[in-house]
Amino acid sequence: MTSHVNTSSFAALGRLLRYARGYRRQITAATTCSVINKLFDIAPEILIGVAIDVVVNQEQSFVAGLGFETAQSQIAVLAVLTFFIWAGESLFEYLYQILWRNLSQRLQSELRQDAYEHAQRLDMSFFEAQSSGQLVATLNDDVNQLERFLDGGANAMIQVLVTVVAVGAVFFVISPLVALLAFTPMPIIIWGAFYFQKKAGPLYADVREKVGDLSTRLSNNLAGIATIKSFTAEQREAERLKASSEAYVEANRKAIRISSAFIPVIRMAVLAGFLATFTVGGLMALDGSLNVGAYGVLVFLTQRLLWPMTGLAAVIDLFERAMASTQRILNLLAEPVHIHDQSDRDLVAPVRGEVTFRNVSFRYPASAAGIEDIDLAVPAGHTVALVGATGSGKSTLIKLLLRFYEPSQGDILIDGQSIRGVSLRSLRTAVGLVSQDVYLFEGSVRENLAYGNPDATDSEVIEAAKTAEAWTFIEALPQGLDTPVGERGARLSGGQRQRLSLARALLKNPPILVLDEATSAVDNETEAAIQRSLKRIGHNRTVIMIAHRLSTVVDADTILVVENGRVIEQGTHESLLQKGGAYSSQWRVQTGQEQLPAAANATV
Incomplete structure (x- = not known):
């Protein structure tokens, strides 16, 4: 608030997790449901490859080795597995949405309440040096930004990580060579994510400041509307509000310019990984060094692995906004109270008034x-x-x-x-x-x-x-x-x-x-x-x-x-x-x- 801490967004996330330590069970449960849901989400691509293997190899397929001799019984087993996988995916999607959304509601409510109660305990000198608009923006809009991230962004980040680990494991089991080729774009994607995060962080901090300035302007003008009218200053104040609004638009424009450049870069990296899998894997399948069903699994999973990376732009955008807001909220909570109770002893009653x-x-x-x-x-x-x-x-x-x-x-x-x-x-x-x-x-x-x-x-x-x-x-x-x-x-x-x-x-x-x-x-x-x-x-x-x-x-x-x-x-x-x-x-x-x-x- 009165001074801004130059720490990264991940430092802000660490501070938030320390604040939310009372919600560890809910966070763990929500994270677990997100992980399981993503594992179920990946499984159908694997089943498609297995089904191709059944159609091509029949009695010599992978499923036949599990004791199902006829192709018909193998297809029936895959159909049953598909049903349970889709049902499991739907169930855990319902559970993680309930858990994350309820967590976001409880945490944002507690955070706003704690910040407000702490603000009430702060010295009068703090309020005399701080604009009410900035405080309202922190207690309202900043808390809402965090709520939006917990509603969807946290789950998206977790599922991207699970996708990389789970799909990577399948790739290396099937073909380490194709795995290496498919993962070649990953350093570019990760570097791009951190690069854009580093660039966007300060820009979104500035966006939050401009929101506070705009709130201050609106609050002051509405409170002083009689003065504005008496001095016929409506046009002047409209221009000043427009200037504050344009400053907010400009701050957002700079942040959007950075975040929007992320998708095209990642899209080309995804294309490189997909072409590597498609071409090299296809040649290996033609010369017999790679099972046709396994090739199908690799092609489908390559998209499952790399394409969600394009969503990192939106996730990082949401993450940066939330962490910039989190910094402001936690900085308010960190404001020291200089005048506080040094005793729980009351004035001796009855108070005479000397x-x-x-x-x-x-x-x-x-x-x-x-x-x-x-x-x-x-x-x-x-x-x-x-x-x-x-x-x-x-x-x-x-x-x-x-x-x-x-x-x-x-x-x-x-x-x-x-x-x-x-x-x-x-x-x-x-x-x-x-x-x-x-x-x-x-x-x-x-x-x-x-x-x-x-x-x-x-x-x-x-x-x-x-x-x-x-x-x-x-x-x-x-x-x-x-x-x-x-x-x-x-x-x-x-x-x-x-x-x-x-x-x-x-x-x-x-x-x-x-x-x-x-x-x-x-x-x-x-x-x-x-x-x-x-x-x-x-x-x-x-x-x-x-x-x-x-x-x-x-x-x-x-x-x-x-x-x-x-x-x-x-x-x-x-x-x-x-x-x-x-x-x-x-x-x-x-x-x-x-x-x-x-x-x-x-x-x-």
């Missing part, structure tokens, strides 16, 4: 932004507000509290317990987050409200909605709590989504509630409603607010002014106004008492 930052510092790897030497104590049940310019470090404190990131130094404690020493589940259960960027899942209002507490009763859901002043508009919806919200809540207004987000957090009933710009994108009426809610829900609960509008934090027990990653002022609204510092200056600007200097940041 939050302490002790000399905490953190810098984002990709920039110099972060916080430095933060010492902060939030008593249980208090409301603390963080204000400051965009990028000053306010949201970083919240991300560290939730352990989305780890501080480079210092420690964060809840009720005196280091958050590193408790389970992530208990930590994040104790903290309710209401973000500026509200995310609602596609489903009903009820499902979204109960997301943090799926077992909540309707009365509990309604009470949380009333506390968040969301119940009035919910009642007015066409289906009430059962009204679909649309993708990302698209059927609701921004203020409605914000109030649902607050109600969702309240239904979780966390001892610590974090409001990250919860009122920055709503109208005055909605802001007033949320403010009324906060006065009620702040009782016996620790509330940490991040706000740009200073009017929303005037009632906070403590206000912290953050600048360049440090706390530069701290106090109540009244005390900070009296200090005449940064907070006081911004308050006067926002209340229209003075103009903001041109060089200053207009937001706090």
Whole structure:
């Protein structure tokens, strides 16, 4: 994912087999059925040669030596054998198809599930550096590529190998000379297979990348369709999508050009082997050094041996696509999780909500932004507000509290317990987050409200909605709590989504509630409603607010002014106004008492 491993497709296959070690029985059974089916598939050609031998030599034929004296009885025996061979071939074809297809379904489902669950455990820094389109392409399209290979390609590869071994053995038993001539093209075929595999591998890796880019473009454009329309950028975005689509087509064209050249090369090699068997074997049959029936067997088996080699092109094409996809899936699974549970111990209940930052510092790897030497104590049940310019470090404190990131130094404690020493589940259960960027899942209002507490009763859901002043508009919806919200809540207004987000957090009933710009994108009426809610829900609960509008934090027990990653002022609204510092200056600007200097940041 973030870095690509330059290993061959066979290395990817090895990694896949190690991952699938729990399916060894199914793989062995499917492989066995493929082998037996191919052996039965080859047998009719041998029987044809034996039948020719019976017709030509009759009482002196090979079958006569087995105790069947008359030609009629020999033909009858061959007919019975043919029936059982065809029945066996059909049976084992049914079995290998069932086994391979079921294996492909189970393995692709488990692989997708494991990759998704692993992705959920990855750090937030991974998602901030990775496009969602690439991840969706990996979890969906790449897994499907592997499924297609297991559905048919794996069996085809096995049967080609069985054909070479089994037919080769028959050839060398009948005539080592003809066998050598028939196998002469094999090095060319094998060299060609590896040559084209080597050439096609990087090309199909590029194809997978282009699929991810295309998925990213589609995902972003559909999510931002309102912005596209408002800027009348439809034509521009259509051109950009066309460019991504053409890049995918071009990547495929290069791969197809290589894979398509394989069949003509192999076809000529097959012709050389067939002509050698046909000519030399025929001359040997004419001079009596080779049985006529054996000659028939060799001619039929030469095609059976060499002609399937032309199918290697399609098999290798499928194999390369699957292994390129497998690399991406397994690379995702190999992404390290840096933030994980270091303990299965939960926060001691009941959680009072006392939050302490002790000399905490953190810098984002990709920039110099972060916080430095933060010492902060939030008593249980208090409301603390963080204000400051965009990028000053306010949201970083919240991300560290939730352990989305780890501080480079210092420690964060809840009720005196280091958050590193408790389970992530208990930590994040104790903290309710209401973000500026509200995310609602596609489903009903009820499902979204109960997301943090799926077992909540309707009365509990309604009470949380009333506390968040969301119940009035919910009642007015066409289906009430059962009204679909649309993708990302698209059927609701921004203020409605914000109030649902607050109600969702309240239904979780966390001892610590974090409001990250919860009122920055709503109208005055909605802001007033949320403010009324906060006065009620702040009782016996620790509330940490991040706000740009200073009017929303005037009632906070403590206000912290953050600048360049440090706390530069701290106090109540009244005390900070009296200090005449940064907070006081911004308050006067926002209340229209003075103009903001041109060089200053207009937001706090």
